[in-house]
Amino acid sequence: MNIAVPLAARADNLIAACPSCGSGDLTGIYAQDDVPVSSCLLFDDADAALQVDRGDIRLSHCAGCGFIFNAAIRQGASEYSERYEETQGFSPTFSSFHTALATDLIERHDLRGREVLEIGCGKGEFLLLLSQLGENRCTGIDPSAHPHRIEGIEGAQRVRLIPEFFSPELAQQQFDAIVCKMTLEHIVPTLDFLRVVREGIVEGSRPLVFFQIPNALRILADAAYEDIYYEHCSYFTAGSLVRLFEKAGFAPLRVLHQYDDQYLTIEATVGDAPPLDMADDRAEVAALAASLAGRVAAKQADWAARIADAAAAGRKIAIWGSGSKAVSFLAALPDPSQIGAVIDINPNRQGHAMPGTGHAIVGPDDLAAIRPDLVIVMNAVYRDEIARDLAGLGIGAEIAAL
Structure with a gap:
């Protein structure tokens, strides 16, 4: 998103103040070097x-509001363009x-019959549903949007996709609903x-x-x-998300945990609304954050050992997703070459190569x-x-899930 806001930095070039509340009471909780800055780009070949x-x-944890963020993020480093392929819509489950x-x-x-704006609409799939099911008139903004993908689909006549970064002037009309799905976590200056x-x-x-x-x-x-x-430079719990919305001038209405607890959804409006009755999660977040690095290292070591043992036994290993x-999973492996195949049901990703390791998709x-013997599912x-x-497909492989 082209919200170009300078963030105060320390001498080591890390962000020195919380982007959600401005506090300087920050603690480093997790570090990883030399990772791909773009995970969903389509690359034509391994090279x-x-x-x-x-x-x-x-990752830094803010004691003030509980927000967690990548203090080493370089704004603009990740590419969001027509090469960005993030859709999960080919999965019946999703x-x-x-x-x-x-x-x-x-x-x-x-x-029903309303005006809807989606900021960060991806390929427009959710807007298409809102059009089909409620005959809503929908506008979606996303630099990775492909308007041609929805051409001719039922409801597409009421959906306008704008393949650009969000800017304030694009929202200068009255909307009945403003949607933003799986986008805020990509934004550095959250407030x-x-x-x-x-x-x-x-x-x-x-x-x-x-x-x-x-x-x-x-x-x-x-x-x-x-x-x-x-x-994903910004990480929210229910508490830090509500605090951010309140600070930005919104009235939160409810927060839900969804999709097997993987997603947080917040509904809000403007004006007066009763305060949400929810427990303060900052102490719990602080305790989990303090032990994160050690627990991640142990989990990574377990997966590395499991994969190494399977490879040593001559088993063919594939990951699905x-x-x-x-x-991220491949970047943490000591020897990613032990993974023999990367599978994906999205036909737009097939035939391309994995960022960072070059595995063919x-x-x-x-x-x-x-004929893999072990298939590791990236999302349980x-x-x-x-x-x-x-x-x-007649494949009797062992299935393991992260």
Whole structure:
């Protein structure tokens, strides 16, 4: 997002103040060097994928508001363009969740025949659902949008995709709902960004404001290092998310944990609303943050040993999922070459190469020739779906999930 706000830096070039509350009471909790700065870019071949730009991760925890962020982030380092391929829409599991989410918002907030804006709309799939199910008129803004992908699909006539970065002037009209899904975690100056969104709301209107982000409390509790990668520079728990929205001038209405506790969703508006009755999670977050590095190291060592043992036994190993989790998982392995195949059901990713390691991305139909013995699922929520796909292909591999 092109919210170019200078952030105070220390002598070591780390961000010195919390981007969500301004506090300088920061503690470093996790570090990883030399990781790909772009995990979802499509590279045509291994040589290009190996040349991906790299950066460092230095997670800092703010004692003031509980926010966690990469203090070593270089704004603008990650590429968000037509080469960025992040969609999960080819998964029946995700599509079912997406449809239920859109239906719930439409029913509870009477979003029918309304004006909807989505900031960071990706390929426009959620807006298409809001159009199809509620006949809403939808505008989506995202530099990685491909307007041609939805051409001719039912409801597309009411959806306008703008392949640009968000800027305030693009929101200068009255919207009944403002949606921002899986985008805030990519933004460094979180408070400044939310204030820009708030200032763009037409005075006198009370739109639904709906944001969805990864749930950092689950990441901390599970030491889910596969969910710590360069593009995700901002990590929120329910408490730090509510505090940020309040500071930016919004009235939070509710916060939910969804998708097997992987996602946080917040609904808010402007104007007066009863304060949310929720426990202060800062002490819990601080305790989990303090032990994160050690628990991640132990988990990484366990996976490295498991993969090394399988490779030494002559077993063929594949991972299922080629997105950011897979890039992070491979980057943490001492010997990524022990992974023989990377599988993805998204046809737009097949035939390309993994950033950082150069692994070829193949489709499920290629497994008949590969015949893996061990398939490691990058997201456990898809384990049953993948097990069915493997069974349908006649592949009797062991399945393990992160």
